[in-house]
Amino acid sequence: MESTELDFNKYLICKKCKLIVDNPFEIECCGSLYCFNCIKHTLVDKCSKCSTISSFRQNSFAKRILNQMNLPCIFECGTRDKYPVIKEHMQKCLKRVFYCKLCEFSGIKSDLKTHFVDLHEKEFMLLMDNFDDINSKVLKCTLKEDVGIIYEETKGILTN
Numbered sequence: 001m002e003s004t005e006l007d008f009n010k011y012l013i014c015k016k017c018k019l020i021v022d023n024p025f026e027i028e029c030c031g032s033l034y035c036f037n038c039i040k041h042t043l044v045d046k047c048s049k050c051s052t053i054s055s056f057r058q059n060s061f062a063k064r065i066l067n068q069m070n071l072p073c074i075f076e077c078g079t080r081d082k083y084p085v086i087k088e089h090m091q092k093c094l095k096r097v098f099y100c101k102l103c104e105f106s107g108i109k110s111d112l113k114t115h116f117v118d119l120h121e122k123e124f125m126l127l128m129d130n131f132d133d134i135n136s137k138v139l140k141c142t143l144k145e146d147v148g149i150i151y152e153e154t155k156g157i158l159t160n
Contacts, residue, residue, distance in 0.1 A: 012066060013074065014038055015049065018097075019081070019090055020071065024062040029089035033062060 014021045015036040023036035029052040039056050046053055048153035066083045073079040075088060080086070090096065098112040099105070102123060105115050115123050 012062065018074075018075065020066070020087055021062060022087060024059040024066070025056045026059040026062070027054045027056055031059075033059060 010081075012021055012024075012033065013019065014035045015032045016034055016110060020034070021033045021035050025036050025039055025108045026033050027047050029047050029156075030050045032049045034056065037152055042056070053070070058072050070080060071083055071086045071131060073090055075090065075093045075097065077093055077095045079089055079093070081089065095108060096105050098109055100112060100115060100120075107115065
């Protein structure tokens, strides 16, 4: 019997966040999977795979499959476990790849920190100058949506 890891990497990874799909939804045009949290504010979107404008629907089959699988960490650290455990592990995995939102850099967390401070010093200083204001707003938030609004405001600080 052939290994299913290649199929796993191809079909059970969210097209937006690039992690194992959490509460899988599929885009109707081609069936590409997305996490619910990655698309919850979007009822209709342009598919990143085939560029068709389409809507999303829940994929119960993918959810059932995920809950039964013993999965490897997609960052190839060697960890393998049941879906809920591996999902949590990947959020903290030392080999997790992060992407700079200001340029094309990608790397592990410690490299991203160094990259950001060294190459985006101006933006880093603006964030630090506004940290107390941003932090107090986040602490007052009761909903994840409020944090998203603050994130958008913070992006505005960086681009001005």
